[in-house]
Amino acid sequence: MASFERRGKNSWRLVLSLGFGPNRKRMKQYQSLVIEDPALQQSISALDEIDPNILKSANNLNRFIESKEATSTAIRHAKKLNQHFQDEYLKFKYQAETGSLVRVKKIKFADFVEIWREKYGSDPEKLSPATYSNYNIVINSRLIPAFGHFWIDEITPLMILSFLKDLEKPGARLTPKMSGTLTERQKEKLMKPLDVGTIGYIYRVLKNILNRAVEWKLLAENPMNGIPKPGEKDPKRKLLEQRENPQFYDEAEAQRVVDALYKESRKWRLLILGSMIGGARRGELNGLEWPYVHFDEGYISIENNIPLSKHGKAVEKGPKSIASYRNIDMPKWYMDELRAYKDEWNHEKEQLEAEGLWQGGDRQYVFHNGTGKPYYYQHPSKWWKRFCERHGIRYIKFHGLRHSSGTLLLEDEDESNFDSILKVIQQRLGHSRFSTTSDVYVHVTKKVKRRAAGKYDKFARGNATIPKGDNGDKLGTQIFGKDHFESSENNLPLQ
Known part of the structure; x- marks a missing residue:
């Protein structure tokens, strides 16, 4: 039977008995359990309205289920929660018995960040000074205010999803530190949602920190696993912006x-x-x-x-x-x-x-x-x-x-020389991988596009010869001009 103790409104502590130690003291192991499922939270509220002590412990919950005074609806809520506790307890027990359970030392997120800074972030072999500086801006302005006061093992996927969702809302931008009052333009910008790229960078910093917590055995699993990186909401608009203002010169x-x-x-x-x-x-x-x-x-x-x-x-x-x-x-x-x-x-x-x-x-x-x-x-x-x-x-x-x-090196080159020129560009720009040069940095310019389109000039039908028909009429040659192809009566599929 599952053993648990209530710790908060939607949180409990599972208790696993490991028998007695050499000093005859009972040995126990604990694991936090936070219930985020809305349906289960509804059952919690229903039972709390009847009596907040029902969910205080496993014994209380079992006594309530066995009682004859409760309504069938209340019993249904109680059994649903009891089954959830049993499932989580069995997983906890299996992990402990197979050695796959990570014993979590209680540490708050803000305190762990200081360890991360000392052992990882400040190491130039791990992060460049510029990247570390940018990470610290995100940590101090976004992550510590949102998660700093939580025990690191109590940060859940739902909490992170809610945090990322809030960043997408208007007004998520931070007021700049400055003397004097904001201009109207600054006020207007503050009310715009954060750029997707900025949200993605915040996501990246948080995931990096939590990955280290997993590596250093403070977390069994990164709660961000399965949470996709925020992507471009309107890829068509992004493409149009890139076309209107490409980030290179011809x-x-x-x-x-x-x-x-x-x-x-x-x-x-x-x-x-x-x-x-x-x-x-x-x-x-x-x-x-x-x-x-x-x-x-x-x-x-x-x-x-x-x-x-x-x-x-x-x-x-x-x-x-x-x-x-x-x-x-x-x-x-x-x-x-x-x-x-x-x-x-x-x-x-x-x-x-x-x-x-x-x-x-x-x-x-x-x-x-x-x-x-x-x-x-x-x-x-x-x-x-x-x-x-x-x-x-x-x-x-x-x-x-x-x-x-x-781009300028490629612009006047014949397509047959592209691979060799790309290799030269890779060396000049200092790219580690050839794919970076070909896929990311080098763009096909207008001249190259026009030359590519020109390859199809051989299919033009400016002077078309009409052969003799099946019935022997329309012998000879007829010249089709622009007016012919644009005439509505000749707007037929080409065979």
Whole structure:
């Protein structure tokens, strides 16, 4: 018979007796049970209205079932709950006897997060500094307020589903920390639902933390198993948005970008082209130093990465992956201009040192903030957005410049060369897998699409010869023009 003790409105503790220990004390094992089924919760409410003590223990529930004073409806509710307790108790007993039961040390979610930070999150081998920083934003702003006060083993799938559903509702956005009052535009944005991508990122962080709890034997199973990652609600709308504003430039747009860059300083022109022509990541350009610029050989080496700034200081780490350590061949005109910029850079450094304003020490960041130190990691992206606004250029994210690099290499290539060119693009962009290059980053441009459509020109019927019919009439040749095919009387299926 199941043994249990009530702990809350819809929660109980199953009690498994393990006999007596060496000191003749009774040994017991416990497991929490939370009832989330709405039908069972209805039965709980019905019995609580009769007497809250009925469900206090297994003995009380059995006495009620055997009593002759209860109504048939109440007995039905009691038997339904009793069967549920029996089923859960037998599963608990089986796990304990077979050794598959994880003994859970009671720990609250907020306390476990601190363990996760120490043993996992802060380890750069597990998470990059930038990712860890973003995870902490989600943890502090979303996860701790929602789950921090719960025992980690009491977090249920239904609780997580409700949490994710609430994130989809209007008003789920957090009020920004700022001095002064919000503008009308900010107030309007606050009332919009969170982006699906943001909800998906929150889902990812929570699942990562709970996965560690399973690995470290604090949970028998991740309560997020079986809960799908929030997906795009309207894939058709997303597709239309991608078509209206693709995150890359074709050749004509790239030419307009270059023209506009020649109205800006040489430093920013070279930085932006380092991504659009060279395919370098933002953090790789932030971390680029002169010793890794090889003028005579015509390439730059990617050996450093600044993906994050913390407390005003750059966080440096190696490139994203082994494949990201690479040499990027650059056109001669770019290297010539980079050489001219180095002369300007040296002159600026001498002036700063003379005025006691140089803060770069022995480091030689190619694109520094005017004092020798690297730019704040997001600064290039912010400059790029203002640049697009100044010059009336269609805005794409800074990362889209990398997409453009691959696209521009493909644009004038014959389809028969695509595989070899994709391999070159993979190496230039520093992708670990060829599939990333072919499936994600490189897009088929307008020129390629037009060439593909042109393959079907041989099926055109601009000059159609009509053979002699079965009855011998209509001999000779008849020329069909546009008017013929568009005439309603000739709107028949082609045979």
